[in-house]
Amino acid sequence: MQIELTVNGAPRSDEVEPRLLLVHYLRQRCGLRAANVGCDTTSCGACTVLVNGRSVKSCTMLAVQAAGQEITTAEGLATGGEMHPVQQAFRQEHGLQCGFCTPGMVMAAAGLLAENPHPTEAEVREGLEGNFCRCTGYHNIVRAVLSAAEEMSA
């Protein structure tokens, strides 16, 4: 069926099979490969994108459910060639090791800070409960999110 939606600010119209998952639509049809398919069971968060500004696991959403919605992937976070503060902070604080979870972590963090601009460390940890880092690099990730929060409110 035909869906119309906005992906990273640009309107799109695509013919999709109803069973196509949003993550596969983004990766295969839009060529946006930041969102990774990790566990494929709504657990790991590697496929996290923003739907109307809220973090969502795109392995557990159909592309047809995204019709009429605004989707943002990690590719769409930067504006005017400037990295988003969360991206900058992940780089600054070395908030990644192998990098597989990173796009999902960054999107979950961006969604978290949109809802709660001044989280405590505990709130950051709880807010990233849906994202797994199998390198267990959580300390720097949390540090990066706190640093981004500070930067964004400065």
Next chain:
Amino acid sequence: MIPAPFEYEAAESAGHALELLARHGEDAKLLAGGHSLLPMMKLRLAFPSVVIDIGRVGELAGIRADGDDLLIGATTCHADVAASDLVRSQAPLLAYAAAQVGDPQIRHRGTIGGSVAHADPAADLPMALVALGGSLEISGPGGPRTVSADDFFAGFFETSLEPDELLTAVRVPRRPGPDWGYQKFVRRANDWAIVGVAVAGGRIALANMGPVPVRAVAAEQALAGGASVADAAALAAEGTDPAEDIHADRAYRQHLARILTRRALEHQTG
């Protein structure tokens, strides 16, 4: 994992959803947030030939006061229930329970009606509704009907909803006081409750202690009769027959039910 092929229908209103259900019957499944249905479809545990999307039906979402009750539209997501000032002040147990579901991403998509209709005995919201003495508003070809949460859950992943019926809203009595408690025992972030307990004003509901959320009747009666929290909680597993799995055997679940009930009763807070 990719679901088996299906025909997709987007409902435009609750009435339209009912028409589509009437047309497609048992071959159809309703989709709202999809956080119970899609994982099952991906695992091919469910393979409906028609999926009716009610996720964009505005009249099915939203939270409002209705006399002595709160009325929460079936497609209201957990994050909106948890963040609602109305729910937080008038049914704090429900707001707290909604905030315990899964993780933030799941709470942005998963809906209260979906969780209730899915009827996983380990889930947060069915247990919370039973503790609160809530009820379910259902529409069908014969008109609307209301079923108490105590009667709604019929068996393991089974409810009293008929295939041509639509769960439209969840109704809970306003209960603003601090006399509630909630305990959920999990081994890891994100996990389902190995055992859960929700307490509200003398009603005690247990999750994962049977095929449906069950009341700890013996403990409730003891409390009503003036027993101490410790003595009442010691009766929390009376009459339960929990399943055994990799996480816990029957005796361990019953032990958890007693301990968690004591904690929920001791820590009744607002």
